[in-house]
Amino acid sequence: MPLPPPAQPGIPLADVDTPALLLDLDAFERNLAAMTEAARGLRLRPHAKCHKCPEVAKRQIAAGAVGVCCQKVSEAEAMVDGGIADVLVSNEVVGRAKLARLAELAKRAHVSVCVDDAANAGEVDDAARAAGVRLDVLIEVDVGAHRCGVEPGEPALRLARVVNEFGNLRFAGMHAYQGAAQHLRSIAERRAAIAEAVDKARRTRDLIEDEGLDCEVVTGAGTGTFLFELGSGVYNELQPGSYVFMDADYGRNQWDGFPRFEQSLFIWTTVMSKPASGRAVVDAGLKAHSVDSGMPLVVGFPGVEYAKASDEHGVLKVAPGAKAPALGEKLRLVPGHCDPTVNLYDWLVCVRGDRVEALWPISARGAFY
């Protein structure tokens, strides 16, 4: 059922069929190096939900990462199948079927998982016992994102105690990710949000350690804030994902003081219709990129704006006097949001300059269970 790749290694970029997902390897490699440099001294565990590609994960690990984060069991399975030895499922896993798979996976790799509920911790323990494994468990603490996670302080301490008492679980620390802070536009807003998260994480860690439990790992952070967690003295593991690719929405953040990550991920698209002056239509629509964080950006054509997406069409608005791409011309778009865009593709078409160097399967595409 998977479609054939839209290119073969060695061909010119111009011959790659569209829509395709391009990875500019030079920019990607500079992003890897910049993160390794910036995260110096802390454990780096990049989030694989962004790329879903073991080939990317391997290069992150070669650049110093200790392993990856995943968001779902099937995503973790794809990573382990692809050769990754250490995976944190930075999320709750609920239900017997999924937990049985998670526990099985722990026989083939170092697997850890989050809980934010005592009953769920019991369910995880049951699965670990049935599989004959001991699972590393982190408590997820809500440090301000108000999505999942137990409240910091006493509720978190109680949950840590519960986890610690189960015979097939090892209490490994705290997952304290402030996801809502990543796209706050100003540095000041992001710094303030993380200051609050750090305060909650520190207080909770101290409570837990005062109780005699070892809160070995305090993990969190994303591309938009990781420097603040890095300098906190509380977090000792960082989970950024998007830095490898970047996207239009992250591009709208202020980045003062942060490494200058480059856009390495692009949608390769063709102008399929030029029905009127001021308008061109490309073959990449809602099924070729996600618009949840806004429209993609058009590369190389100042005054040309991606104005409207329908299922398989993107309408470009050409400002008066601006140079429009020709009918049949191929061009690059910067996706609005990298994670759900990558999830639409089976292949990363890796280019070096104007030539295809490799095709990497996005093995965890669609791996949401």
Place this chain on the structure above:
Amino acid sequence: MPLPPPAQPGIPLADVDTPALLLDLDAFERNLAAMTEAARGLRLRPHAKCHKCPEVAKRQIAAGAVGVCCQKVSEAEAMVDGGIADVLVSNEVVGRAKLARLAELAKRAHVSVCVDDAANAGEVDDAARAAGVRLDVLIEVDVGAHRCGVEPGEPALRLARVVNEFGNLRFAGMHAYQGAAQHLRSIAERRAAIAEAVDKARRTRDLIEDEGLDCEVVTGAGTGTFLFELGSGVYNELQPGSYVFMDADYGRNQWDGFPRFEQSLFIWTTVMSKPASGRAVVDAGLKAHSVDSGMPLVVGFPGVEYAKASDEHGVLKVAPGAKAPALGEKLRLVPGHCDPTVNLYDWLVCVRGDRVEALWPISARGAFY
């Protein structure tokens, strides 16, 4: 690389892993019958971009459809591979590689395609000649959507003449789809938009036929407007797609006088976290449904609203006093927009009541080239 199906035929719905895409077969079959009844007398060619599933297409044809529409060559290939004998690519196809595949496909099925540009018509003719086939070509006319399509009237006539003169093309008629009208909320707005489209289509057809060319097919219409094209005396083929599934956005339309199509498509999801009163988090986020037309609706829990989607999470807001689903409970969501949501899944889990009856592969998932 495709993931294993999230269910097997015969198991109870309660045991289907999440997220999964459910098709309620009873509602689906009633939708098929209602459209057959409503479209009586006109050729029905449902749009397969909505379902991407040959099993659905076969049932549409068994219910009287003459074939399907597709939006991309690879989508058409998946339909022909799945046993569908008549496919209109209701879109422009640009570039030698894609056109070569389209012409090859015409050796295995009746294939027609749209053009809105004379140079592109020449490119289609080249591909047909190279493959040794004659391709049916429709001119796409912009009847008000302002996406692709040649202007109605004289420009359309000129393009029809050009198509007619190519030796490997057969001028087959006009594609006149008013996509922008489908989601206008009131019946009056939709009626007015289609009245204008009908006027443009009629004038253009008459011009073409006055020239001695046979404008055999006038095709268009969607779920939101098809009754108006049906009654126009101009259109003789209808292309609705969403009626088989429906979605939250179509649910916001007024439907007076239209058949009462039922919601047959659902996202099956699990509550994975209940961290605070007033909040529950489900395991279906941006990678399990498309939010381009708004958030999904929660079925069966009045006062519970799907408030926010992140990559793999959906945050439900529970109104004070409303009954919230329990941690671990599975529930149904109505997707915001069916087409790009279906494109995220490899399988349709077909249920009859509370039991899985079949699994249908979404063969054209990701088929955007």
